[in-house]
Amino acid sequence: ALRQAHLATSRLVSDLLEAGSGDAVDDAKAALTTSFLLDAVAPTNFLLTNPAALKRMFETGGASLVAGASHFVDDMLNNNGRPRQVDTRPLRVGGSLAASPGKVGFRNELMELIQYARQTPKVHAVPVLASPPWINKYYIMDLAPDRSFLEWAVQHQRTVFVISYRNADADLRDVTMGDYLDRGPRAAIDVIAAITGSSTVDLAGLCVGGAMTAMTAAYLAQSEPERVGTLTLLNTLLDYRDPGVLGAFTDERTVARLEARMAPSGFLEGDQMAGTFDALRPNELIFNYGVANGLLGDSPPAFGILAWQADSTRVTAGLHCVYL
Numbered sequence: 001a002l003r004q005a006h007l008a009t010s011r012l013v014s015d016l017l018e019a020g021s022g023d024a025v026d027d028a029k030a031a032l033t034t035s036f037l038l039d040a041v042a043p044t045n046f047l048l049t050n051p052a053a054l055k056r057m058f059e060t061g062g063a064s065l066v067a068g069a070s071h072f073v074d075d076m077l078n079n080n081g082r083p084r085q086v087d088t089r090p091l092r093v094g095g096s097l098a099a100s101p102g103k104v105g106f107r108n109e110l111m112e113l114i115q116y117a118r119q120t121p122k123v124h125a126v127p128v129l130a131s132p133p134w135i136n137k138y139y140i141m142d143l144a145p146d147r148s149f150l151e152w153a154v155q156h157q158r159t160v161f162v163i164s165y166r167n168a169d170a171d172l173r174d175v176t177m178g179d180y181l182d183r184g185p186r187a188a189i190d191v192i193a194a195i196t197g198s199s200t201v202d203l204a205g206l207c208v209g210g211a212m213t214a215m216t217a218a219y220l221a222q223s224e225p226e227r228v229g230t231l232t233l234l235n236t237l238l239d240y241r242d243p244g245v246l247g248a249f250t251d252e253r254t255v256a257r258l259e260a261r262m263a264p265s266g267f268l269e270g271d272q273m274a275g276t277f278d279a280l281r282p283n284e285l286i287f288n289y290g291v292a293n294g295l296l297g298d299s300p301p302a303f304g305i306l307a308w309q310a311d312s313t314r315v316t317a318g319l320h321c322v323y324l
Contacts, residue, residue: 002043010038028248032279039282044291053295064297071293080271082278083289084300098139100151102162106191109166110175110183113191114138116150116160126229127159127196131185131216133208134165135273141206149234153204161192163209173266185216189227202229210236245280 013034021027043049047057047065056064075084091097102116130150132138141162142150153160163184168175189201205213210233217228237243243250262268278285292298 002049006038006042013038025248025251028245032245032248036279036282039287042283042287045287045295047295050291050295053291056296060297064295067297067299068294071297071299075293082275083286083293085285085289087300093137093139096144098137098142099145100142100148100154104164105161105195106188108183108187110172110180111166111188112164113188114162114164115195116154116162118159119154120157123157123159126198126200126202127161127192128153128202128204129185129188129192130160130162131188131203131205131209131213132163132165133206133210134180134184135208135270136206138162138164141204149204158202159196161188163188168267170266180212181215181219185212186219189216189220193227200226200229202232204232204234205236206234207236210234211238214238249276 017027017030017034044052047053053064071084075081100116102114104112105115106113130138130141130153132141142148145151150160150162165184166172185203192201193199203213203217205211213231214233214236217231220227248254258268261272289300293300
């Protein structure tokens with residue numbers, strides 16, 4: 001009965017929003033906000049109306065509630081009140097994350113260029129440059145052994161380089177998209193050519209790093225078309241005319257608030273960006289972990305692909321619109 005009442009309320013709210021629709025941005029904000037609130041009050045989010053949590057409580061003699069309370073207190077004290085999604089303690093860069101061997105071959109004020117050690121007797125003549133997003137760490141493309149895109153490329157006879165962007169601070173507050181283009185992939189391609197002797201470099205970009213990769217390829221096509229060989233884009237949006245639900249965060253008022261928030265420090269902290277991603281999918285990224293950690297007493301998993309949210313790269317003031 002509680003479930004059906006909640007679903008009926010959700011349908012009623014959806015019908016009311018549709019009846020009152022007008023401005024597209026306001027409609028998107030209203031839908032996002034009401035959906036979040038309705039998800040928050042779902043019966044499964046509370047002990048007395050979650051059968052699985054009650055069953056676990058009786059099976060463990062209350063131990064699950066004790067563990068859940070401990071997780072709740074830890075989240076309040078150490079995770080800004082949000083349910084912890086991942087246990088970062090077993091995750092160590094160079095060990096359980098980014099374990100593929102390599103070394104830094106170049107560094108400037110925005111990034112380091114890492115060259116991975118070859119793992120095959122022969123390699124293709126054309127090297128590969130991996131361009132990750134600056135809002136993630138580079139290891140999102142080099143996760144645990146046997147689950148790494150870059151490890152796979154090295155094992156398939158490719159000479160692989162990857163960009164590792166510097167975490168922003170106040171000194172980088174005025175860095176723009178053009179700076180990242182020139183001192184990121186553009187600079188990396190020149191260095192790779194000098195190291196390998198190849199005038200052509202294959203590019204692989206992920207997310208916003210993919211957008212930067214596409215811009216680099218388009219830029220070089222005008223003057224040096226032979227510099228870029230193949231272009232591989234993963235999880236990359238290039239047509240921003242319809243950004244989907246993210247459009248609710250890119251209207252003039254929201255951007256103005258972001259500018260005001262970033263003005264004192266010159267950057268946006270990683271946990272604030274992670275909060276934005278969580279708000280887009282609250283059932284999967286907030287309430288799911290609240291139930292698992294708090295009501296069932298489970299410990300969050302050690303999951304590498306979520307680790308970046310615990311250690312996200314900051315975005316400089318000059319790049320906040322690009323991220324959104």
